[in-house]
Amino acid sequence: xxxxxxxxxxxxxxxxxxxxxxxxxxxxxANDGDDDDxxxxxxxxxxxxxxxxxxxxxxxxxxxxxxxxxxKALKHHYDECVARVQMQKEQPGYEDLENKxxxxxxxxxxxxxxxxxxAPRLFxxxx
Numbered sequence: 001x002x003x004x005x006x007x008x009x010x011x012x013x014x015x016x017x018x019x020x021x022x023x024x025x026x027x028x029x030a031n032d033g034d035d036d037d038x039x040x041x042x043x044x045x046x047x048x049x050x051x052x053x054x055x056x057x058x059x060x061x062x063x064x065x066x067x068x069x070x071x072k073a074l075k076h077h078y079d080e081c082v083a084r085v086q087m088q089k090e091q092p093g094y095e096d097l098e099n100k101x102x103x104x105x106x107x108x109x110x111x112x113x114x115x116x117x118x119a120p121r122l123f124x125x126x127x
Contacts, residue, residue: 057125061118074113078106 065071081103088094088101 062114065114065117074110081106
């Protein structure tokens with residue numbers, strides 16, 4: 001009867017105590033030298049697969065929208081603003097200015113146009 005109680009307690013202990021498997025470092029180190037070539041081949045295959053993957057259609061549509069007249073104008077305004085801000089940052093005393101210009105408004109106008117231009121055409125291109 002004592003052995004059955006001990007077995008029962010062991011079973012309960014096994015249920016509540018997590019089983020931890022210790023890694024065998026020596027075996028892994030011995031195999032690491034041999035597996036380097038295999039890992040390099042696997043990485044090369046992964047890189048090839050990534051190159052074969054298709055580009056995101058949404059990004060392509062947004063690029064097409066940037067090539068329109070309105071897209072070019074908005075991009076031009078944004079680029080001018082960025083250049084203006086960069087010049088201001090180079091001026092002495094820029095850190096002390098209370099009102100610093102940013103290009104958030106121009107950025108949002110550009111993003112809104114690209115999204116509104118590309119979104120209606122996106123679903124027809126998705127598979």
